[in-house]
Amino acid sequence: MNNLIIIAHPNRESFCFNGIHKTIYKTLQEANESIRVIDLYDDDFTSSKKDLVNSYKESVTWSDRIYIVSPVWWFRLTPKMETFFDEVFTPGFAYNFVPLTKLYGYPKPLLSDKKVRTYLTHGAPALPVQTLYLNSVKLRLVMGVYSFVFGWFKTKTRQFWSVPFVTQEKRESYLRVVEKDIQKDLKL
Numbered sequence: 001m002n003n004l005i006i007i008a009h010p011n012r013e014s015f016c017f018n019g020i021h022k023t024i025y026k027t028l029q030e031a032n033e034s035i036r037v038i039d040l041y042d043d044d045f046t047s048s049k050k051d052l053v054n055s056y057k058e059s060v061t062w063s064d065r066i067y068i069v070s071p072v073w074w075f076r077l078t079p080k081m082e083t084f085f086d087e088v089f090t091p092g093f094a095y096n097f098v099p100l101t102k103l104y105g106y107p108k109p110l111l112s113d114k115k116v117r118t119y120l121t122h123g124a125p126a127l128p129v130q131t132l133y134l135n136s137v138k139l140r141l142v143m144g145v146y147s148f149v150f151g152w153f154k155t156k157t158r159q160f161w162s163v164p165f166v167t168q169e170k171r172e173s174y175l176r177v178v179e180k181d182i183q184k185d186l187k188l
Helices: 015-030 050-062 079-088 126-132 136-149 168-188
Strands: 002-007 034-039 065-073 095-099 105-109 117-123 153-159
Touching: 002 015, 002 050, 015 034, 015 065, 015 117, 034 050, 034 079, 034 095, 050 079, 105 136, 105 168, 117 168, 136 153, 153 168
Parallel strands: 002 034, 002 065, 065 117, 117 153
Antiparallel strands: 095 105
């Protein structure tokens, strides 16, 4: 199968890049899977780069599985990942609105054949984010982006908590979770 990894972290030494992204890549590579990587910071992606947007759309179309890796900054994904959603997951490519009335329609996903996993890293612990803030990051992502593009209940999102503050042992346990997820996707 064709696997697309989209990484959105400017620091190659980060846990997102050097840990999660590399674990996904290595696990897929060891299974002889086809892999493409979109590195939004290495590409210096901006909305003005139309050729890059078109190549990203082609990679999304090519893929059977999409793995998205991003830290959470200010209760959102990185600016380049948010720009990716805005510029790549556009109407006519990723979804269409089906009219119900003169003033209302519902989104029909056009990429519902894709399997999608997202890995988010937080600097905060789980308790306040999931209770006080109602897990708004994941809620917005799943309901406000993924339901339009991939459909309801078609994506899986993992969140890793307090990443800058946890031990190396805890980070390694996070990476074992990632590896098991990929192996499950590969049915190994």
